[in-house]
Amino acid sequence: MPSEFRKQADARRREQRREALLDAAAAVFVRRGYHGALVSEIVSEAGAGQGTFYRYFRDKQGIFEALFDRFVASVFAEFSEMSANLPRNVEEYRAASVAAIRRIAARAEGNRDLLMLFVREGPTVGEAFERKLRGFYDGLAALARGYLDHAIAGGFARPCHADAVSQALVGMAFWMAQQWWHGRVPDLTIERLIEEMVDFAFFGFGRSAAGGDGGTVR
Amino acid sequence: MPSEFRKQADARRREQRREALLDAAAAVFVRRGYHGALVSEIVSEAGAGQGTFYRYFRDKQGIFEALFDRFVASVFAEFSEMSANLPRNVEEYRAASVAAIRRIAARAEGNRDLLMLFVREGPTVGEAFERKLRGFYDGLAALARGYLDHAIAGGFARPCHADAVSQALVGMAFWMAQQWWHGRVPDLTIERLIEEMVDFAFFGFGRSAAGGDGGTVR
Amino acid sequence: MPSEFRKQADARRREQRREALLDAAAAVFVRRGYHGALVSEIVSEAGAGQGTFYRYFRDKQGIFEALFDRFVASVFAEFSEMSANLPRNVEEYRAASVAAIRRIAARAEGNRDLLMLFVREGPTVGEAFERKLRGFYDGLAALARGYLDHAIAGGFARPCHADAVSQALVGMAFWMAQQWWHGRVPDLTIERLIEEMVDFAFFGFGRSAAGGDGGTVR
Amino acid sequence: MPSEFRKQADARRREQRREALLDAAAAVFVRRGYHGALVSEIVSEAGAGQGTFYRYFRDKQGIFEALFDRFVASVFAEFSEMSANLPRNVEEYRAASVAAIRRIAARAEGNRDLLMLFVREGPTVGEAFERKLRGFYDGLAALARGYLDHAIAGGFARPCHADAVSQALVGMAFWMAQQWWHGRVPDLTIERLIEEMVDFAFFGFGRSAAGGDGGTVR
DNA sequence: AATGAATGAGAATTCATTCAT
DNA sequence: GATGAATGAATTCTCATTCAT
Numbered sequence: 001m002p003s004e005f006r007k008q009a010d011a012r013r014r015e016q017r018r019e020a021l022l023d024a025a026a027a028v029f030v031r032r033g034y035h036g037a038l039v040s041e042i043v044s045e046a047g048a049g050q051g052t053f054y055r056y057f058r059d060k061q062g063i064f065e066a067l068f069d070r071f072v073a074s075v076f077a078e079f080s081e082m083s084a085n086l087p088r089n090v091e092e093y094r095a096a097s098v099a100a101i102r103r104i105a106a107r108a109e110g111n112r113d114l115l116m117l118f119v120r121e122g123p124t125v126g127e128a129f130e131r132k133l134r135g136f137y138d139g140l141a142a143l144a145r146g147y148l149d150h151a152i153a154g155g156f157a158r159p160c161h162a163d164a165v166s167q168a169l170v171g172m173a174f175w176m177a178q179q180w181w182h183g184r185v186p187d188l189t190i191e192r193l194i195e196e197m198v199d200f201a202f203f204g205f206g207r208s209a210a211g212g213d214g215g216t217v218r
Numbered sequence: 219m220p221s222e223f224r225k226q227a228d229a230r231r232r233e234q235r236r237e238a239l240l241d242a243a244a245a246v247f248v249r250r251g252y253h254g255a256l257v258s259e260i261v262s263e264a265g266a267g268q269g270t271f272y273r274y275f276r277d278k279q280g281i282f283e284a285l286f287d288r289f290v291a292s293v294f295a296e297f298s299e300m301s302a303n304l305p306r307n308v309e310e311y312r313a314a315s316v317a318a319i320r321r322i323a324a325r326a327e328g329n330r331d332l333l334m335l336f337v338r339e340g341p342t343v344g345e346a347f348e349r350k351l352r353g354f355y356d357g358l359a360a361l362a363r364g365y366l367d368h369a370i371a372g373g374f375a376r377p378c379h380a381d382a383v384s385q386a387l388v389g390m391a392f393w394m395a396q397q398w399w400h401g402r403v404p405d406l407t408i409e410r411l412i413e414e415m416v417d418f419a420f421f422g423f424g425r426s427a428a429g430g431d432g433g434t435v436r
Numbered sequence: 437m438p439s440e441f442r443k444q445a446d447a448r449r450r451e452q453r454r455e456a457l458l459d460a461a462a463a464v465f466v467r468r469g470y471h472g473a474l475v476s477e478i479v480s481e482a483g484a485g486q487g488t489f490y491r492y493f494r495d496k497q498g499i500f501e502a503l504f505d506r507f508v509a510s511v512f513a514e515f516s517e518m519s520a521n522l523p524r525n526v527e528e529y530r531a532a533s534v535a536a537i538r539r540i541a542a543r544a545e546g547n548r549d550l551l552m553l554f555v556r557e558g559p560t561v562g563e564a565f566e567r568k569l570r571g572f573y574d575g576l577a578a579l580a581r582g583y584l585d586h587a588i589a590g591g592f593a594r595p596c597h598a599d600a601v602s603q604a605l606v607g608m609a610f611w612m613a614q615q616w617w618h619g620r621v622p623d624l625t626i627e628r629l630i631e632e633m634v635d636f637a638f639f640g641f642g643r644s645a646a647g648g649d650g651g652t653v654r
Numbered sequence: 655m656p657s658e659f660r661k662q663a664d665a666r667r668r669e670q671r672r673e674a675l676l677d678a679a680a681a682v683f684v685r686r687g688y689h690g691a692l693v694s695e696i697v698s699e700a701g702a703g704q705g706t707f708y709r710y711f712r713d714k715q716g717i718f719e720a721l722f723d724r725f726v727a728s729v730f731a732e733f734s735e736m737s738a739n740l741p742r743n744v745e746e747y748r749a750a751s752v753a754a755i756r757r758i759a760a761r762a763e764g765n766r767d768l769l770m771l772f773v774r775e776g777p778t779v780g781e782a783f784e785r786k787l788r789g790f791y792d793g794l795a796a797l798a799r800g801y802l803d804h805a806i807a808g809g810f811a812r813p814c815h816a817d818a819v820s821q822a823l824v825g826m827a828f829w830m831a832q833q834w835w836h837g838r839v840p841d842l843t844i845e846r847l848i849e850e851m852v853d854f855a856f857f858g859f860g861r862s863a864a865g866g867d868g869g870t871v872r
Numbered sequence: 873a874a875t876g877a878a879t880g881a882g883a884a885t886t887c888a889t890t891c892a893t
Numbered sequence: 894g895a896t897g898a899a900t901g902a903a904t905t906c907t908c909a910t911t912c913a914t
């Protein structure tokens with residue numbers, strides 16, 4: 001029977017192995033896409049034997065899901081770090097939003113390949129994964145909705161259908177992130193793009209004929 | 219030397235074959251996804267031989283692209299049908315938008331599976347296809363931008379960064395279409411969802427402290 | 437659409453292919469046993485591609501069963517050829533049995549490897565195959581029982597439990613065939629062995645104390 | 655230097671381990687067959703580690719052989735227990751045979767799964783094992799032959815080819831045991847089946863036309 | 873001595889594409 | 894031109910055995 005010490009060392013080694021496999025998988029998935037990725041490539045990248053893979057993950061989809069879980073956990077961990085100084089008026093709200101999104105964008109930068117991987121390939125991996133992915137989006141929408149509800153309650157947001165609008169915001173964010181990362185918005189800096197999008201979200205593109213627009217606070 | 223008549227009959231038959239293969243491919247791709255679809259299933263659904271497939275399309279990706287081309291052509295044909303009565307003020311603009319999007323949504327209903335297929339699986343099919351897909355999105359964004367530019371020029375839209383905003387609008391539209399089709403917005407009718415989104419796009423969710431909001435023109 | 441002629445040629449070719457695969461499988465199974473046989477070896481022996489195998493048989497067990505079916509069909513075909521001159525008394529009966537079994541043994545000689553294969557490996561191939569095998573044995577037992585019933589009815593066989601005795605006869609036959617083929621009965625010719633066994637089956641090894649034994653009619 | 659006491663304790667522990675592995679192997683082999691059995695399943699059933707297995711047995715075939723050896727030893731131990739009151743005439747001989755076989759059958763009941771395992775799967779395990787198995791059958795045949803020789807010498811058995819007949823008896827016994835255990839002789843009790851078989855072995859199924867048959871001494 | 877994590881050779885199977893008819 | 898049989902490269906996954914602790 002193995003000693004307590006041995007058990008701990010084993011557990012540590014095991015965790016390291018698992019992490020190494022996940023890291024290798026991340027690299028390979030990003031490089032080849034989910035469908036093009038080979039288990040054999042993952043293990044060789046991780047410096048492990050073929051059989052070892054199957055001691056840690058059921059199959060390719062298994063490691064993809066595990067990778068996603070790790071990713072989601074880190075994302076929400078970052079969000080929870082963000083101070084939630086709730087704004088008192090629309091200007092504060094806008095400023096806080098811009099600041100928050102900039103921070104998110106900066107953090108996301110390091111994970112951008114992974115994020116794009118999940119957004120792009122996730123829906124084709126399988127029904128089970130799709131549900132997981134949808135759960136992630138829902139989580140983000142719920143976060144957005146929390147802010148929106150607060151603003152509506154405070155009177156500095158329009159009493160819109162907060163659920164639908166939150167979802168639209170999340171969609172817009174992912175969409176524009178992709179556009180940006182693909183270099184489809186070449187004449188704006190990321191900071192300006194964020195401002196532009198926040199203004200759009202806050203004030204829309206419309207202007208009452210009168211001209212007293214609510215937009216472009218610059 | 220075949221007669222002119224014979225030649226035409228052959229060409230017609232060929233065209234029908236091709237269409238049959240495309241229709242079968244559409245059904246199979248929708249059912250199984252791009253990666254799960256089998257050429258053998260497509261040809262058997264089209265009532266053709268395995269080898270025949272390769273007389274009409276280079277390979278699996280080839281028929282997927284051809285399917286997409288046919289789809290895009292039909293989409294833009296529908297758009298071009300739409301009368302382009304340019305609006306004169308923001309209320310007209312909003313009303314025209316709602317009406318247009320409702321029309322689009324109604325038409326899209328019949329193609330929704332195909333549309334979703336391209337949106338979901340397109341990015342994983344290959345680099346070449348991704349470019350095609352991006353071209354499609356760009357085309358739609360350009361359409362949106364045309365309207366937006368007109369409105370800005372006419373003074374009833376905020377002078378925003380029309381390019382980025384157009385892209386955001388397209389993204390929002392596809393996102394919400396997916397959400398809707400997946401039943402993620404259960405407490406709204408499609409008509410109300412469209413109004414809600416148009417209002418969001420026109421006026422944002424913000425409200426100047428003053429209260430003279432620009433929103434909910436209902 | 438293919439011509440009638442083409443169809444027939446295809447069917448013929450197909451049949452040849454199938455036979456070639458079965459022959460190759462027989463050789464490989466005999467050489468390596470069921471569990472040691474590789475599909476890859478079968479196809480290479482048949483001069484076919486790996487994928488071709490799976491056009492003709494579901495898997496290794498599939499071709500094993502097909503081989504068995506072909507074998508059983510040929511065995512019963514041989515039996516049906518045998519004239520069924522029913523004997524009139526115990527001497528005729530014994531003589532006819534010896535003659536029949538010699539004929540069977542001679543014929544079996546060419547299939548002996550295959551027969552042994554099925555007897556030895558059959559029970560380990562899978563439940564489905566075991567049922568098939570049992571069916572074969574039952575068929576043989578039924579044949580034996582037919583003769584036995586006739587003899588009992590004619591008064592020149594003991595009114596024994598014909599069912600159990602028939603099974604025992606079949607078992608004895610397979611057992612001794614194996615022994616013989618493994619060279620475990622070295623001091624008898626096959627003809628003598630058959631006589632010995634027939635005598636044993638007819639008269640047992642017992643001898644009433646009186647001495648008027650029923651055995652050794654030689 | 656370990657004490658004598660310690661050495662003995664170690665040896666005892668080792669022996670227990672080995673027995674536990676053998677017991678586990680028996681269960682797994684019976685459940686899954688030789689080829690379907692996994693070493694991992696055996697060790698987990700024995701509550702041992704994977705590596706431990708190889709400290710006790712060379713490989714999977716090794717434990718199978720060891721299991722067989724243990725089995726054979728116990729079988730012959732049982733036989734040696736049986737009192738060998740040699741019969742004086744054919745009636746005594748028959749009665750003694752029935753009694754002996756009944757006793758054997760009763761004892762075999764507890765080992766029937768294991769016995770069937772060896773009979774069925776043994777021939778597919780490997781040449782080495784097959785020889786072992788044949789040795790077992792030979793041993794039984796030799797036992798049978800001893801009785802038979804005695805009877806022939808005493809004048810109450812026909813002077814048949816004792817070697818071949820003994821083998822046939824063993825084959826018949828195993829065959830009918832399998833038939834019985836598979837429920838293929840549903841209309842007889844085990845006792846009746848044994849009598850039926852013994853009568854068959856003693857007197858055959860034949861009957862001289864005269865009618866003074868030697869059979870059915872009931 | 874015991875353990876169980878790691879290994880990798882090996883086998884089955886699939887399916888896009890080719891090609892003889 | 895149409896066909897569908899043939900192909901084999903490619904990939905996954907298993908499991909007996911080894912080995913570091």
